[in-house]
Amino acid sequence: MANKVAIVTGGGSGIGRAAAQKFAREGARVVVADVNPESGADTATAIKKQGGEADYIVVDTSSYESVESLVQQTLELYGKLDIMFNNAGVVGERYSVHEMPVEEYHRTVAVNQHGVFYGIKTAGNAMKENGGVIINTASIYGLIADRKHFPYHASKGAVIMMTKSAALDLARFNIRVVGIAPGLIETGIVSGLRNNPDLWHKIERAQMRGKAGTPEEVANVAAFLASDEASFLNGHVFCVDDGASSFKR
Ligand SMILES: NC(=O)c1ccc[n+]([C@@H]2O[C@H](COP(=O)([O-])OP(=O)(O)OC[C@H]3O[C@@H](n4cnc5c(N)ncnc54)[C@H](O)[C@@H]3O)[C@@H](O)[C@H]2O)c1
Structure with a gap:
C-alpha cells in the first residue's frame, strides 16, 4: 500500500481503527474519518506514534454533504484517493418489526445503507481518472436473520447488493468494489451483549470454533482486498466469520 491514500470511515473504533492502523503499517497515508472526534483523533495519533501517516476528519456518514466534504x-x-473503506455502522435498538419505531429504522438505514452509498458515489467520482478500490462493510446479518434486528438486516443486505451493483458500474474506470461480512467481532458495537453472558456465549458459539473474532482479523482481510494482490477480486462480499454463516445451528 505504499503511497496509497486511504479513507477509513468508522476509523475511531473497532474494525475501522484496526484497519486504519494496518493500512498505515502497510505504507498507506490514512484519513481516519469518524463521527466521534475524540476516538478518531486517538486513532490518527496512535498511527503517527507508530511512524505512520494519518489525518483525522470528522464525518457523519448519514449526511451526503459531510461525506462529500x-x-x-x-x-x-x-x-x-486510492482506497475508500466504507465501514462506519450502527446496530440500533432491538425491537420486533411490528413495534419498531419508524425513526429507529431510518436512523440505522441512514448510516449503514445511505452512508455506504454516499461513500461509493463520492469515492467513485474521485477515483474515476486513476482507478481505486472501494470496500464496504456489510455483515453476515446481511445474509441470515436474527430476531429484532430488522433495520440492521435491511441495511446490511442492501450493502451486499450495492457492492455488486457499484462494481459493475465502476469497472470501466478500473475501480474495484468489494465487501466484507464479519461475524461476531469483539468491538464497541457489540459491547452491550457483553452484559448478558448467556446471550454472548450463544452468539459466540455461532462461529465454528466458538470464539468471537478480533478487529485485527477483519482488518487483515480488508488490507488484502485493498491491495494489488487482490486485483482479480471484484463485486463479491467476503464473509469473515469463522464459518458462522455456513452451518445450521
Ligand atoms: N462487531 C461485530 O460483531 C460486527 C459484525 C458484523 C458487521 N460489523 C460492522 O462493522 C462495522 C464497524 O463496526 P465495529 O464492529 O468496528 O463497531 P464500533 O462501534 O467499534 O465502530 C463503529 C465506528 O463507527 C462510527 N460511526 C457510527 N456512526 C457513524 C456516522 N454516522 N458517521 C461516521 N462514523 C460513525 C463510531 O463512532 C465508531 O467509531 C460496522 O459497519 C458494523 O455494522 C460489526
Whole structure:
C-alpha cells in the first residue's frame, strides 16, 4: 500500500481503527474519518506514534454533504484517493418489526445503507481518472436473520447488493468494489451483549470454533482486498466469520 491514500470511515473504533492502523503499517497515508472526534483523533495519533501517516476528519456518514466534504478534504490534502473503506455502522435498538419505531429504522438505514452509498458515489467520482478500490462493510446479518434486528438486516443486505451493483458500474474506470461480512467481532458495537453472558456465549458459539473474532482479523482481510494482490477480486462480499454463516445451528 505504499503511497496509497486511504479513507477509513468508522476509523475511531473497532474494525475501522484496526484497519486504519494496518493500512498505515502497510505504507498507506490514512484519513481516519469518524463521527466521534475524540476516538478518531486517538486513532490518527496512535498511527503517527507508530511512524505512520494519518489525518483525522470528522464525518457523519448519514449526511451526503459531510461525506462529500470528507472526500474533497482528502483530495485537497493528498491530491488523490486510492482506497475508500466504507465501514462506519450502527446496530440500533432491538425491537420486533411490528413495534419498531419508524425513526429507529431510518436512523440505522441512514448510516449503514445511505452512508455506504454516499461513500461509493463520492469515492467513485474521485477515483474515476486513476482507478481505486472501494470496500464496504456489510455483515453476515446481511445474509441470515436474527430476531429484532430488522433495520440492521435491511441495511446490511442492501450493502451486499450495492457492492455488486457499484462494481459493475465502476469497472470501466478500473475501480474495484468489494465487501466484507464479519461475524461476531469483539468491538464497541457489540459491547452491550457483553452484559448478558448467556446471550454472548450463544452468539459466540455461532462461529465454528466458538470464539468471537478480533478487529485485527477483519482488518487483515480488508488490507488484502485493498491491495494489488487482490486485483482479480471484484463485486463479491467476503464473509469473515469463522464459518458462522455456513452451518445450521
Ligand atoms: N462487531 C461485530 O460483531 C460486527 C459484525 C458484523 C458487521 N460489523 C460492522 O462493522 C462495522 C464497524 O463496526 P465495529 O464492529 O468496528 O463497531 P464500533 O462501534 O467499534 O465502530 C463503529 C465506528 O463507527 C462510527 N460511526 C457510527 N456512526 C457513524 C456516522 N454516522 N458517521 C461516521 N462514523 C460513525 C463510531 O463512532 C465508531 O467509531 C460496522 O459497519 C458494523 O455494522 C460489526
